[in-house]
Amino acid sequence: MSDVLTSLQQVLEERKSASPDSSYVAKLHSKGLNKILEKIGEEATETILAAKDVEPGKDHSDLVYETADLWFHSMVMLSHLNIDVNEVLNELERRFGLSGLEEKANRNK
Numbered sequence: 549m550s551d552v553l554t555s556l557q558q559v560l561e562e563r564k565s566a567s568p569d570s571s572y573v574a575k576l577h578s579k580g581l582n583k584i585l586e587k588i589g590e591e592a593t594e595t596i597l598a599a600k601d602v603e604p605g606k607d608h609s610d611l612v613y614e615t616a617d618l619w620f621h622s623m624v625m626l627s628h629l630n631i632d633v634n635e636v637l638n639e640l641e642r643r644f645g646l647s648g649l650e651e652k653a654n655r656n657k
């Protein structure tokens with residue numbers, strides 16, 4: 549797993565016992581799953597809007613920023629549900645080299 553994801557997962561875990569007054573992640577954990585899912589919805593929408601504005605050869609930093617927000621909040625969701633981010637990375641690894649069409653056909657079996 550990438551170093552930054554490993555470190556971030558550790559911090560998110562530690563924040564479960566931190567004060568909501570001192571930590572954004574602790575505040576999200578304290579508000580619960582629905583709030584976290586609401587944030588993912590918001591960030592997904594912001595990512596889509598940023599992607600629609602990207603033009604070839606022009607600055608795309610807004611899209612990078614919004615995608616980071618989306619990935620970050622998705623990691624908070626996994627952490628909140630006690631799911632190791634390695635499970636997602638392992639699933640991507642399992643699919644690696646497998647055609648998307650083939651993988652989809654296998655799903656329907």
Ligand SMILES: N=c1c2ncn([C@@H]3O[C@H](COP(=O)(O)OP(=O)(O)OP(=O)(O)O)[C@@H](O)[C@H]3O)c2ncn1[C@@H]1O[C@H](COP(=O)(O)O)[C@@H](O)[C@H]1O
Binds near residue numbers: 570
């Ligand atoms: N990677 C991030 C990260 N990405 C985005 N964000 C926060 O996610 C929020 C998303 O933006 P919004 O404009 O929707 O936020 P907002 O208006 O404050 O949110 P709401 O009040 O509407 O819920 C912002 O507050 C960002 O600061 C993050 N907050 C924390 N991290 C990581 O998590 C670690 C722990 O953070 P704390 O728990 O705050 O110490 C940090 O050291 C970082 O590594």
